[in-house]
Amino acid sequence: MWTEFEFYNIDNKSNQNILIAKLSDIGFDSFNESEVSKLKAYILTKNVTESFLEDLKIATYYKFKFSSLKNQNWNHLWESNFKPILIQNKCFIRAPFHQKIDGKIDVIINPKMAFGTGHHETTRMMVAELLNLNFIPNNILD
Structure with missing residues (x-):
């Protein structure tokens, strides 16, 4: 299972790139950069613990929300569209x-x-x- 994190109020592309680098270092696997002010990041659910969330709050400075994603074949979904x-x-x-x-x-x-x-x-x-x-x-x- 994967967990999607959505980070808000990112003020520019440079800060978004810095955030992506920080998140990559702590285990995030992929990112959706569709908006400069917002970033979606994905990590395996098994890595999301209480201590991880506390560390994330300190490391990123950005407000975020997160939710579990249901298992699905993303390649098949993309191909069918x-x-x-x-x-x-x-x-x-x-x-x-x-x-x-x-x-x-x-x-x-x-x-x-x-x-x-x-x-x-x-x-x-x-x-x-x-x-x-x-x-x-x-x-x-x-």
């Missing part, structure tokens, strides 16, 4: 469980939490540029 994309109405990037669109270049990606889902802006730009190039009679290898 993978949305297909259509670039320039020509190239359809999708997972195997999405329906193919006839008449479009079909790129199938087995989504994992890694590079290559097509959602990053640079990937979209590169695919758009490839669509504008003439590769005939040449072959390409990626």
Whole structure:
């Protein structure tokens, strides 16, 4: 089981980075930095003891709340929320469980939490540029 801690009133990105470093040193495993003024940090529940909480109050200076997270397969959850994309109405990037669109270049990606889902802006730009190039009679290898 994991415990999620949410730290509040962080006044700037530098202080958020310092907090992440301190929390990493005491056993926190991963972080969600979606807002500068707030930080979510995750640690194994077995490491959260009364003395740990007291030490945490002294070490961080920030107000926080915490709650236990239910066990779930985070990779599966992320993968199931993978949305297909259509670039320039020509190239359809999708997972195997999405329906193919006839008449479009079909790129199938087995989504994992890694590079290559097509959602990053640079990937979209590169695919758009490839669509504008003439590769005939040449072959390409990626």
